[in-house]
Amino acid sequence: MRDAIPQGTYKVQALDRAFAVLDLLGESDTPLGLAQVAASLQLHKSTAHRFLMVLERHRMVERTVNGKFRLGLRLFDFGNRAIEQYDLRDRAQPHLRRLVAETEETAHLALLEAARVIYIDKIEPTRSVRMITRIGASNPVHCTSVGKAILAFLPPERAAEVIRRIRYEKLTSRTIATPEALRTELEKTRRRGYAVDDEELEEGLRCIAVPVLDAQRLPVAAVSVSGPSFRVTAQKLPAIANHLLQCVRGISADMGYVPSGRAAKAVVNA
Amino acid sequence: MRDAIPQGTYKVQALDRAFAVLDLLGESDTPLGLAQVAASLQLHKSTAHRFLMVLERHRMVERTVNGKFRLGLRLFDFGNRAIEQYDLRDRAQPHLRRLVAETEETAHLALLEAARVIYIDKIEPTRSVRMITRIGASNPVHCTSVGKAILAFLPPERAAEVIRRIRYEKLTSRTIATPEALRTELEKTRRRGYAVDDEELEEGLRCIAVPVLDAQRLPVAAVSVSGPSFRVTAQKLPAIANHLLQCVRGISADMGYVPSGRAAKAVVNA
DNA sequence: CTCTAGCTTCTCATATCATGGGACACGGGT
DNA sequence: ACCCGTGTCCCATGATATGAGAAGCTAGAG
Numbered sequence: 001m002r003d004a005i006p007q008g009t010y011k012v013q014a015l016d017r018a019f020a021v022l023d024l025l026g027e028s029d030t031p032l033g034l035a036q037v038a039a040s041l042q043l044h045k046s047t048a049h050r051f052l053m054v055l056e057r058h059r060m061v062e063r064t065v066n067g068k069f070r071l072g073l074r075l076f077d078f079g080n081r082a083i084e085q086y087d088l089r090d091r092a093q094p095h096l097r098r099l100v101a102e103t104e105e106t107a108h109l110a111l112l113e114a115a116r117v118i119y120i121d122k123i124e125p126t127r128s129v130r131m132i133t134r135i136g137a138s139n140p141v142h143c144t145s146v147g148k149a150i151l152a153f154l155p156p157e158r159a160a161e162v163i164r165r166i167r168y169e170k171l172t173s174r175t176i177a178t179p180e181a182l183r184t185e186l187e188k189t190r191r192r193g194y195a196v197d198d199e200e201l202e203e204g205l206r207c208i209a210v211p212v213l214d215a216q217r218l219p220v221a222a223v224s225v226s227g228p229s230f231r232v233t234a235q236k237l238p239a240i241a242n243h244l245l246q247c248v249r250g251i252s253a254d255m256g257y258v259p260s261g262r263a264a265k266a267v268v269n270a
Numbered sequence: 271m272r273d274a275i276p277q278g279t280y281k282v283q284a285l286d287r288a289f290a291v292l293d294l295l296g297e298s299d300t301p302l303g304l305a306q307v308a309a310s311l312q313l314h315k316s317t318a319h320r321f322l323m324v325l326e327r328h329r330m331v332e333r334t335v336n337g338k339f340r341l342g343l344r345l346f347d348f349g350n351r352a353i354e355q356y357d358l359r360d361r362a363q364p365h366l367r368r369l370v371a372e373t374e375e376t377a378h379l380a381l382l383e384a385a386r387v388i389y390i391d392k393i394e395p396t397r398s399v400r401m402i403t404r405i406g407a408s409n410p411v412h413c414t415s416v417g418k419a420i421l422a423f424l425p426p427e428r429a430a431e432v433i434r435r436i437r438y439e440k441l442t443s444r445t446i447a448t449p450e451a452l453r454t455e456l457e458k459t460r461r462r463g464y465a466v467d468d469e470e471l472e473e474g475l476r477c478i479a480v481p482v483l484d485a486q487r488l489p490v491a492a493v494s495v496s497g498p499s500f501r502v503t504a505q506k507l508p509a510i511a512n513h514l515l516q517c518v519r520g521i522s523a524d525m526g527y528v529p530s531g532r533a534a535k536a537v538v539n540a
Numbered sequence: 541c542t543c544t545a546g547c548t549t550c551t552c553a554t555a556t557c558a559t560g561g562g563a564c565a566c567g568g569g570t
Numbered sequence: 571a572c573c574c575g576t577g578t579c580c581c582a583t584g585a586t587a588t589g590a591g592a593a594g595c596t597a598g599a600g
Contacts, residue, residue, distance in 0.1 A: 012320060012321065012324045014558080014586095015284055015325070016328075018285050018288075019328050026347075026348055026351040035548080045547095049548070050587080053279070053280035054280050054282045054285050058285075062383075067547090071348065073353070073383050075352040076349040077406040077408070078341065079346040080349060080405045080406030081404075081406065082345040083343070084404065085340065094396065111343070113343050136350030137350075138347070282587070283586070283587080304576075305577080313560095316579085323578095
């Protein structure tokens with residue numbers, strides 16, 4: 001059984017239902033039959049069937065050999081178009097790769113959207129257990145290093161807006177769960193020039209991130225390095241941070257952002 | 271002005287329209303205003319507006335600062351979920367990277383869908399002009415090396431089905447434009463063990479590909495190496511083909527496909 | 541082989557739901 | 571000031587999606 005179909009001021013029932021179908025298929029790790037879809041969404045067989053056929057025509061879903069439905073590759077196409085505009089991803093990749101080579105830990109590239117961060121790329125060191133993050137997935141800002149890195153360097157009013165919209169879930173015992181605590185944490189972040197997530201998202205996972213600044217010196221994304229706490233120790237943080245700073249400097253340069261007249265102002269004092 | 275909104279046996283007007291909106295935004299390289307969307311799709315302002323608002327609620331579109339619309343990052347999420355099942359992509363990446371290092375040319379990983387190939391990954395050598403292909407984009411089978419590589423090793427009846435469904439567009443003077451010519455080309459491909467696209471998709475571009483075979487020895491994808499014809503010369507093809515073969519062998523192994531013989535045919539749906 | 545059970549596909553009369561006409565509001569340009 | 575091109579909103583209308591149900595499947599059991 002699933003959540004009720006989302007409502008809102010503007011409603012197009014058919015659309016909401018269609019997206020609910022896609023959501024369902026996206027969350028299920030195995031393809032689903034018509035009956036399962038209809039039951040889960042409390043749609044009539046007949047209705048679900050019609051939707052699935054239309055979605056199939058648009059290649060938003062496809063059928064497996066045994067007739068079950070799963071997400072279609074059209075979505076993959078759309079997804080890639082969606083981030084194309086941010087061609088950040090392509091440009092950043094070589095730099096991330098170097099970063100991973102240097103640190104031997106997993107690197108992420110993330111964007112801020114609303115009050116969540118969205119991972120748009122991930123590079124893993126060759127000899128590492130695979131992390132669970134999926135590209136395209138999102139996490140709350142307040143418990144991720146990338147989130148805090150971006151937030152800390154956003155103009156105050158935009159940061160305030162985001163801080164207001166956060167739903168302060170406590171994901172581990174260390175998660176920062178109030179706006180006030182978050183604000184002081186951001187202040188700390190600004191001072192040292194990099195953000196840290198010390199097991200605030202997940203037990204045993206420590207991350208460190210710095211923002212990627214555009215020509216206006218506004219954060220457009222953040223790069224992080226994550227690893228098990230026992231390897232990413234407090235002592236190593238400054239060294240990793242240096243690699244991170246070099247990395248984002250490279251990305252900014254590649255994106256054509258001028259290094260700016262007065263030198264990197266925010267990210268200097270360690 | 272755009273094409274008419276697609277029709278079909280099963281119709282949900284609202285859905286077709288919504289996807290037309292997404293299509294439009296996906297094809298435009300710049301964000302569009304409400305009025306432009308409405309005009310291009312011949313929708314009433316009011317209707318277009320409602321759709322956009324609903325799409326925005328689902329984060330399928332987002333608004334730029336000046337209120338214009340573009341594709342949203344939710345699509346990116348969905349897209350990545352869609353290919354997750356084919357975790358081929360992740361597993362193949364290191365092998366592709368090695369391939370690129372060896373050949374110093376661009377490598378692609380592609381899937382067959384209907385009568386088109388879809389690029390699901392692309393790795394470019396560091397010192398190369400960027401190719402125009404976009405991950406997620408698709409091309410016709412008959413004029414790509416990846417398409418021919420997959421087709422050549424498909425079971426005859428499935429291949430025939432695909433060959434029948436191709437729309438034989440002639441993209442360059444060398445494009446294979448008839449089913450007969452394609453069939454003899456596939457025969458040639460089978461004999462030599464790799465497929466070649468000799469400026470059949472684009473003038474000056476030569477590609478060579480081999481299929482990735484699964485446990486049942488059926489092609490699930492193909493890997494290609496592409497480059498300007500003057501660098502990817504006829505003489506070099508066999509050498510590149512060898513690298514390709516090694517590459518796909520590695521991928522198959524990583525996917526857990528047993529090297530040969532009839533394999534465990536155990537994979538059944540739940 | 542037939543019978544059932546469970547699934548998918550199809551049809552059609554109904555009323556629900558999206559539709560679009562049009563009013564309003566905003567803002568930038570002349 | 572004005573206008574023109576925007577985006578937003580409301581609401582009566584009927585075109586449109588809806589869902590009950592019947593008909594087709596397919597596979598597995600008897």
